[in-house]
Amino acid sequence: MSGNASPPRPAAADLRADCSQCFALCCAAPAFAKSADFAINKPAGQPCPNLKDDFRCGIHDRLRESGFPGCVVFDCSGAGQKVAQVTFGGRDWRSHPETAREMFEVFSVMRQLHELTAYLLECLDLNPNDGETSAALDAIVAVTYGKPAEVLTADVAKYRQRVNELTTRASKKVRRGGGVDMRGKDLMGASLKGADLRGASLRGAYLIGADLRNADLRLADVIGADFRNANLRGANLTTSIFLTQQQLDAASGDGRTKIPERLHLPPHWNVGGGG
Ligand code: SF4
Structure with missing residues (x-):
């Protein structure tokens, strides 16, 4: 992690997709399999053929009827704008194609880290004084502000295991068994x-x-x-x-x-x- 100051914990809006601040990473990074959710097969790292040069979707207003309901329900948990604006400082993968592969890989990891962040924030809502949850949250948030290599080497499985333990504990407490x-x-x-x-x-x-x-x-x-x-x-x-x-x-x-x-x-x- 670069620098010494702790990065800020995200607000709820930071954990929702803001496509206006992203470079359509969800339309390029992941692979799609032709199914009820997607009308086409698309390999990972290749832009969807419906993606326009300005990073907007050419069929945005008719996704369901065009066979892409999976795009309607997809939410990156705010990973897209974080990768685009923070990790890569506003450099997009079309103007800087040398960054594309790494950016797409970082997006995949960032999405998981943001999902885990959201669960820990809810844990803290349920149990505000839980120091272990606070520590786990701050550790994950710090990684999300790291350089690409730091994000890519994050031990997501370890973080997921810890989040599972903490959410299970908070859940039991709230549901009272x-x-x-x-x-x-x-x-x-x-x-x-x-x-x-x-x-x-x-x-x-x-x-x-x-x-x-x-x-x-x-x-x-x-x-x-x-x-x-x-x-x-x-x-x-x-x-x-x-x-x-x-x-x-x-x-x-x-x-x-x-x-x-x-x-x-x-x-x-x-x-x-x-x-
Ligand atoms: S159909 Fe539109 S929203 Fe879905 S991946 Fe393609 S460009 Fe993106």
Whole structure:
């Protein structure tokens, strides 16, 4: 890490994509496999053919109908603008092609570090005086301000393990041991309409296509749960723990779905519609 001063902890806005400050890293760095989410195969490190020279998407206003719903729900957790403006100081990969490969690799690591940062910030919200969480958070934030080589050599697996320990501890404390334990369960397509899931552990559960209409998920731990195409119409997630915007974006819901204040109802939800 360069310099001695501790870098600032990010605000919530710093952990959300700001495409205006990025060089479309998510449209160039990762590989896509042709699927329900992407209409084409795209190798890693190669710009999407829909990407324009000004780093804007040529089909931005018709992504879903063009077969790219995966782009609609993708959020880099603010890694894009961090890499573009901080790590690489505003030098873009088109004007400086010699930086492209390293920039794309840094983006992949940065995204993981930002995700871990968001979880630790929520841990501190849940348990403000936890010194171990503060130390882990500051260590990860420091790496995100490092030079490219420092980011690339970060031991992400070690950080992930530590974050797992700290989020598990915070979760147990907040849930007070209550709720059903459905960690990692295969609940794909499950009928959970109106279910009382208060305080449940749904860590890493597969809820793809599950019917969660009017379910009560307050204080449920949903870290890493897969909500793709889950039906959250009328569900209560106001105090769900470790819920991310990306999880909401991947699900369906409506104006009756209750979510934490820090998140927003996805634009593609039928807000105001019935369930
Ligand atoms: S379709 Fe648009 S948003 Fe998706 S990767 Fe291509 S340029 Fe980016």
